[in-house]
Amino acid sequence: MFTLGIDFGTNSVRALVVRCADGEEMGSAVFNYPSGHQGVLLDPKDHNLARQFPGDYLVGLEKSVKGALAAAAKKRGFSRDKVIGIGVDTTGSSPIPVDAKNRPLALDPKWRKNLNAQCWLWKDHTSLNESSQITELSSHLRPQYIAKCGNTYSSEWFWSKVLHCLRVAPDVFDAAYSWVELADWIPSVLGGVEKPERITRGVCCAGHKALYSDEWGGLPDKEFLGRLDPKLAALRDRLYEKAYDATTAAGKLSYAWAEKLGLQPNLPIAIGEMDVHYGAIGCGVAEGVLVKVIGTSTCDCGVVSADQMIRDIPGICGIVKGAILPGFYGIEAGQSAVGDIFKWWVEVVCGGDAGLHAELTKEAARQKPGQSGLLALDWNNGNRTVLVDPLLTGLLLGQTLYTTKAEIYRALIEATAFGARAILERIKEYEVPVQRIVCAGGIAEKNPMLMQIYADITGCTMQVSGSSQACALGSAISAAVLAGAHKNFPAAQKAMTHVLPKSYRPNSANQKVYDDLYRLYRRVHDAFGGVDRNADLSRVMKDLLVIKHAARR
Amino acid sequence: MFTLGIDFGTNSVRALVVRCADGEEMGSAVFNYPSGHQGVLLDPKDHNLARQFPGDYLVGLEKSVKGALAAAAKKRGFSRDKVIGIGVDTTGSSPIPVDAKNRPLALDPKWRKNLNAQCWLWKDHTSLNESSQITELSSHLRPQYIAKCGNTYSSEWFWSKVLHCLRVAPDVFDAAYSWVELADWIPSVLGGVEKPERITRGVCCAGHKALYSDEWGGLPDKEFLGRLDPKLAALRDRLYEKAYDATTAAGKLSYAWAEKLGLQPNLPIAIGEMDVHYGAIGCGVAEGVLVKVIGTSTCDCGVVSADQMIRDIPGICGIVKGAILPGFYGIEAGQSAVGDIFKWWVEVVCGGDAGLHAELTKEAARQKPGQSGLLALDWNNGNRTVLVDPLLTGLLLGQTLYTTKAEIYRALIEATAFGARAILERIKEYEVPVQRIVCAGGIAEKNPMLMQIYADITGCTMQVSGSSQACALGSAISAAVLAGAHKNFPAAQKAMTHVLPKSYRPNSANQKVYDDLYRLYRRVHDAFGGVDRNADLSRVMKDLLVIKHAARR
Numbered sequence A, B: 001m002f003t004l005g006i007d008f009g010t011n012s013v014r015a016l017v018v019r020c021a022d023g024e025e026m027g028s029a030v031f032n033y034p035s036g037h038q039g040v041l042l043d044p045k046d047h048n049l050a051r052q053f054p055g056d057y058l059v060g061l062e063k064s065v066k067g068a069l070a071a072a073a074k075k076r077g078f079s080r081d082k083v084i085g086i087g088v089d090t091t092g093s094s095p096i097p098v099d100a101k102n103r104p105l106a107l108d109p110k111w112r113k114n115l116n117a118q119c120w121l122w123k124d125h126t127s128l129n130e131s132s133q134i135t136e137l138s139s140h141l142r143p144q145y146i147a148k149c150g151n152t153y154s155s156e157w158f159w160s161k162v163l164h165c166l167r168v169a170p171d172v173f174d175a176a177y178s179w180v181e182l183a184d185w186i187p188s189v190l191g192g193v194e195k196p197e198r199i200t201r202g203v204c205c206a207g208h209k210a211l212y213s214d215e216w217g218g219l220p221d222k223e224f225l226g227r228l229d230p231k232l233a234a235l236r237d238r239l240y241e242k243a244y245d246a247t248t249a250a251g252k253l254s255y256a257w258a259e260k261l262g263l264q265p266n267l268p269i270a271i272g273e274m275d276v277h278y279g280a281i282g283c284g285v286a287e288g289v290l291v292k293v294i295g296t297s298t299c300d301c302g303v304v305s306a307d308q309m310i311r312d313i314p315g316i317c318g319i320v321k322g323a324i325l326p327g328f329y330g331i332e333a334g335q336s337a338v339g340d341i342f343k344w345w346v347e348v349v350c351g352g353d354a355g356l357h358a359e360l361t362k363e364a365a366r367q368k369p370g371q372s373g374l375l376a377l378d379w380n381n382g383n384r385t386v387l388v389d390p391l392l393t394g395l396l397l398g399q400t401l402y403t404t405k406a407e408i409y410r411a412l413i414e415a416t417a418f419g420a421r422a423i424l425e426r427i428k429e430y431e432v433p434v435q436r437i438v439c440a441g442g443i444a445e446k447n448p449m450l451m452q453i454y455a456d457i458t459g460c461t462m463q464v465s466g467s468s469q470a471c472a473l474g475s476a477i478s479a480a481v482l483a484g485a486h487k488n489f490p491a492a493q494k495a496m497t498h499v500l501p502k503s504y505r506p507n508s509a510n511q512k513v514y515d516d517l518y519r520l521y522r523r524v525h526d527a528f529g530g531v532d533r534n535a536d537l538s539r540v541m542k543d544l545l546v547i548k549h550a551a552r553r
Helices: A054-072 A128-141 A143-147 A158-168 A170-175 A182-190 A222-228 A230-236 A255-261 A275-282 A339-349 A354-365 A405-429 A442-446 A448-458 A470-482 A489-496 A508-529 A540-552 B054-073 B128-141 B143-147 B158-168 B170-175 B182-190 B222-228 B230-236 B255-261 B275-282 B339-349 B354-365 B405-429 B442-446 B448-458 B470-482 B489-496 B508-529 B540-552
Strands: A002-008 A012-019 A025-032 A041-043 A046-052 A083-090 A095-098 A178-181 A249-252 A268-270 A288-294 A298-305 A318-321 A328-335 A375-377 A394-399 A434-440 A462-464 B002-008 B012-019 B025-032 B041-043 B046-052 B083-090 B095-098 B178-181 B249-252 B268-270 B288-294 B298-305 B318-321 B328-335 B375-377 B394-399 B434-440 B462-464
Touching (some): A002 A054, A002 A182, A002 A275, A002 A470, A012 A470, A025 A054, A054 A182, A054 A255, A083 A182, A083 A275, A083 A470, A095 A158, A095 A182, A128 A143, A128 A222, A158 A222, A158 A230, A178 A182, A182 A249, A222 A230, A268 A470, A275 A288, A275 A328, A275 A470, A328 A405, A339 A354, A339 A405, A354 A405, A375 A508, A394 A508, A405 A448, A434 A448, A442 A448, A442 A462, A448 A462, A470 A489, A508 A540, B002 B054, B002 B182, B002 B275, B002 B470, B025 B054, B046 B054, B054 B182, B054 B255, B083 B182, B083 B470, B095 B158, B095 B170, B128 B158, B128 B222, B158 B170, B158 B178, B158 B230, B178 B182, B182 B249, B182 B268, B222 B230, B268 B470, B275 B298, B275 B328, B275 B470, B288 B405, B288 B442, B328 B405, B339 B354, B354 B405, B394 B405, B394 B508, B394 B540, B405 B434, B405 B448, B434 B448, B508 B540
Parallel strands (some): A083 A268, A288 A434, B002 B083
Antiparallel strands (some): A002 A012, A012 A025, A041 A046, A095 A178, A249 A268, A288 A298, A298 A328, A318 A328, A375 A394, A394 B394, B002 B012, B012 B025, B041 B046, B249 B268, B288 B298, B298 B328, B318 B328
């Protein structure tokens, strides 16, 4: 038996055919979104804007699935009629304005070229003002709403984006009957759902991103929404009352799409989740196992049994029951830029390419911890966790007249690892157990230097996911559980996921140096991040020199 | 009538023939020191080390003077017998260990290859520990000694270097009969002085750099020196009792050198001064006129009439009577790296050359103040004034994923201008009048963008010296006064110096933005510099974004 996992990323969509028995990846195919810059619609006048053309999703859905099935067909033992379910994951929060027939406005020629009528991609930050307003209102009127997302509502999330659209493009807002997260919309398309009210919404996206919780009866109440804008309160009736975890099916494959894809009709379709959540499942997330997806940005996912009480964790932006694994609180944290920072340094500043990445990695690998005398903050794209502040920026200090670009490259890697440690320390402080960290993403697979630095800085053994398509794999696992191939998620994960044999253990000598550097990182982090408003930074540069000289000795 | 000015720089020596009547430059010649890297002997194992082979000075002295005379000979009205005096300036503090015959040890084959037997170049920072020890001892035992140099004795200065030599190379120290500043040694060579005791020492180098003052009877007393090392106390007897300003001649041209150079014997030789001090004279320094020599590092020189009392100015490293102009207190401040920071960015980090400097300058010129959202500290080589702390390092903040190398280039230029403003505000606070700033050095002549930024940030009109060889010109002026061609320095400066017609006036719109940025610079400066140990930096990044968005509007 096999299932299909379909992963809608930022630049492309990937479909993967997986064997339920052991997670063997039978075939996959990738389709790059043709619109905009690498699939993203940009506005040269506004760096904060990032949209996506929904038509690309439909073409990509068909092409990637057909490609994956064709690839699988070359493998012994596979046949299309043995595909028993479909799972979907996407970026998020990426809401799409749709009409009353569940069609994205942007598919209508009238709105085709309107940036506000497209899918509002997760990394769109145009709604900074709206997110502040929601945070402000919530902290006074409904503090419980944002207590589960670090007391700060983000410009990346559902209500900020919808409210911003209402303000800058009222025509688009008025034309939209409802708004649907991409993760919910794709399953609804496959299931032939033609009314937004009939979409089965996942709690994963609804969770903190739309401020949904069973504790307060679903979405934010109308009084709250009305204080933001009466039209937002009116929209609530055209959204949803209830959101579901992955034990509920999103629907069944429609005849039209079954025919298009060459699959059996009525196949169960798993609930849509965000890529990192199904990615976490594909990496084997469990109590005590933190999953870290390291890409352009980073997402950390952990789970804690829903049987026990969990306190709200300051600065941790998502604690939602069932958001990742049914029966567990999902805990989500993240760094707004990781790979993007390295890319910025190598490509934007140094004007290099993959060759320079490789060269700097090689040079940086020869350096000892602390040897450069440098310290950086990993905030070039703001700080998602634990400060939840998109208005923070990067910082580099300790440079002399001899500082090289490879030293800065390493300092930036270290900065992201310090950021990772800050998250880890925060969740451990709130009794979320972490025994192992499993990483996924290209950087984890390809950069042993970075992985060793992460191990040395966090003091945790780092493992690498056995699948380089963990998100799609997680979607396929969800489909396999739903279709009954495994009795539950832990059993499916045990059978279908694994880690690579090579793991990275902390080197105790390096750990010692990095503990010292981390203390300095925290001092600068807390000073510029607003945690410590009476910071004594007078020794930071000198302490760095002491560490530097010790490392060079 | 004509005089010769000879300027011993870091990489080369330049001789200049000047007409006394109007400062017309008749001819010049440059000789690049052949030893080491661009004339500097380095130690690959120790970035702090910078020495120079004294033999290079002798060859360079002869070649540069002969070249300048030959060039002048092509001009109408010049003849060698009309040369009436010689002036010399050099880098400093650059002490040389010499034997009892006033010969540098390094000219003896026995010591030829020994780095500690060479001239200890001004920018040698190997004696950091010794400078701290001298500061420490002085603050307890003789606070007056360091009150005139910002309460901090520098590793760049005489006693730090000599004490360090004593510790790391006692054989060299023991072999040296005395130590002579390069600025004193060159005139003594020209004058045929064969005993170190007979050298006429200038107060310019003796001043704060050797802790000399008539107030306490010359050099530091033996008790003080003995507490550092008994051998240092013993050395005091082989140094000097009295140092002189530029009204005293250093000597007369010896027959041997007169013959070698093709000049009249017995020509008066002006007292040797440090390059920046004679440079200040060549730029027209006077009460109310601050001179700024902008090169790899920057030196600011001002004067205040010796008739009035002057308070010690915290962080200002040299307040010495007669150090620049006779009859005035000389006030010296500086930034440890300016051009060197731009060079570091373009050449060391970005791997570019002069072409990239030009390209980045062009791009940076298109940016508006504040537009990049960046803020930098100009401390890649420590901070000379007003913090007097060589253990500070560089800092850059505000970077996003879009920050370009040209934006960083401009931020580094602005950082050096903020550093210049910090100096200016400090000396004005202590009632040193500044009506105009005259700049010298290649950067001032070639980079109008930088000059405008300096005007906008300091709020002062910036002028550029009419001579691109201001140091050599100042030496020639000193020789002209000594030889009687003018009745005093102000008269000689009036006749022999001028500024370029193009001056840079502050643009009031830019000034306003830079005032805001300077406040943020000071906040970060004071926090990391140890001035404010309860710094609130929580708004710095956000305030930068506010400025950035306003600039982009």
